[in-house]
């Protein structure tokens with residue numbers, strides 16, 4: 001192990017240049033390190049291929065290098081040549097179509113989604129919002145008053161998810177400003193923050209002013225939730241656990257969502273202990289997302305057959321009260337729970353969320369095609385495709 005660690009540390013110390021911030025932004029090529037090796041590249045090429053900005057916090061780098069899992073975790077943050085593969089889409093869940101006010105989406109009746117920022121503490125190479133993260137995007141909430149008016153006109157909305165990017169790269173002052181436009185609505189009963197900062201920069205949660213922020217939500221009669229994003233047990237640091245426990249003691253509730261990622265966590269021996277650790281910290285495993293067919297990130301997808309084998313393997317290793325996650329495909333048409341691959345060769349699924357209330361909970365199936373990773377890869381023979 002010692003030898004492996006030395007090699008891992010050496011690899012991790014290679015300096016990745018971020019050409020997007022170079023002084024000669026478009027023309028001069030720079031050497032950029034990819035997991036497969038170094039490559040000269042210009043910012044223009046990066047932009048044309050939608051390659052996400054490179055950024056990893058010192059904290060996270062140290063955490064993964066010192067874990068026994070560097071060879072898996074490096075794929076989360078280190079760029080790959082495979083990102084130049086242009087198959088897939090940049091908006092797989094139809095977020096543009098569901099945007100009702102710039103920076104605010106309303107896909108499912110009860111939930112509003114506010115994109116608070118286009119920045120993150122580090123950038124995940126598989127991000128399904130790579131079209132906007134690390135860039136100056138116009139998909140970010142600019143006019144909070146307009147968003148507030150929309151929420152006021154939609155009493156069916158019961159909760160708002162503040163996401164991005166990562167809301168915890170913003171100042172606490174800015175988060176308070178956002179709350180100014182959400183807390184007055186009695187029909188909102190919870191405020192949720194989606195964040196990977198507990199993996200990338202957990203010390204952010206030591207900021208004492210956050211206690212006041214969450215208390216403000218609670219004093220307004222609403223529940224405060226943080227949805228963490230741990231994909232792998234090697235990402236869960238002592239600092240993350242300490243800060244989660246401290247905020248839980250102040251009434252903040254925690255859920256975790258993970259993405260099923262080839263070469264990173266496509267193994268029940270990794271995901272079962274990840275979910276068990278979350279459970280132990282009082283963080284409820286919630287969604288295990290099938291990786292989306294995102295342009296330049298499709299190499300993270302595993303087949304639905306393998307995903308179902310992994311899901312079964314996870315459930316075989318967890319106790320009853322730890323099995324709180326759903327294996328989910330966040331598709332353009334809705335959130336689909338992937339249930340089983342039957343002896344009849346069909347994949348069985350059910351809508352967990354859908355714009356149409358009638359479809360929620362209904363089981364449906366499609367013939368499985370070997371290697372299929374997404375609903376769009378599965379066709380009925382009668383479709384004639």
Ligand code: SF4
Nearest residue numbers: 120123124127165196
């Ligand atoms: S932290 Fe979230 S929004 Fe940011 S790059 Fe990772 S997955 Fe995307």
